[in-house]
Structure formats: structure tokens, C-alpha cells
Amino acid sequence: MNRCYRTPGPVLLAAHALGMGLLRQEGMLAGLTNKADWKAIGYEVEGQFRGGTEVTLTRPQENSPQSTADLYR
Numbered sequence: 001m002n003r004c005y006r007t008p009g010p011v012l013l014a015a016h017a018l019g020m021g022l023l024r025q026e027g028m029l030a031g032l033t034n035k036a037d038w039k040a041i042g043y044e045v046e047g048q049f050r051g052g053t054e055v056t057l058t059r060p061q062e063n064s065p066q067s068t069a070d071l072y073r
Contacts, residue, residue, distance in 0.1 A: 002042040002063060009064030013057075 004012055016022075021029035032038050035045045042063035047055035 002040065004042065004064050005066060007064070008066050009059045009061065012064060013059055 007015075016031075020031035021027075022031070032041070033049050035049070038045050038057060043057045043059050045055060045057055047053060049055060
């Protein structure tokens with residue numbers, strides 16, 4: 001899923017976040033916990049996967065070439 005042509009990037013990002021429970025008060029349900037795995041599915045990672053630290057995930061435009069905004073023009 002490194003490059004996804006059918007699903008726009010923002011939709012894919014939201015699906016990953018909701019599916020893994022990233023915003024749950026009790027903590028994440030399941031998910032990837034290392035940079036190599038996130039990179040393999042098309043994300044860039046800033047930060048370290050350590051308890052109590054913040055990690056920023058971004059999905060480059062080239063990995064999700066279809067833009068949701070373009071669908072409504």
C-alpha cells in the first residue's frame with residue numbers, strides 16, 4: 001500500500017488512525033510501531049517510537065496521487 005491510486009491520502013490517513021485507535025484515551029488498539037513498517041506503507045515518520053513521546057506521520061502526495069480536493073472542483 002506504499003502507493004495508493006484509488007483512495008485519497010487524507011481519507012487513507014483517517015482510516016489508519018481510526019482503525020488503529022490512535023486517538024483513544026486508553027491508548028492505541030493495534031498498529032505499526034516502527035519507522036520501517038510505516039515507510040513500507042507510504043508514510044514518513046518524524047520522532048521515535050518510545051513511550052510518552054510524540055510521533056508525526058505524514059503521507060507524501062506522490063504516495064497518494066488522487067486528491068480529495070480535486071474531486072470537488
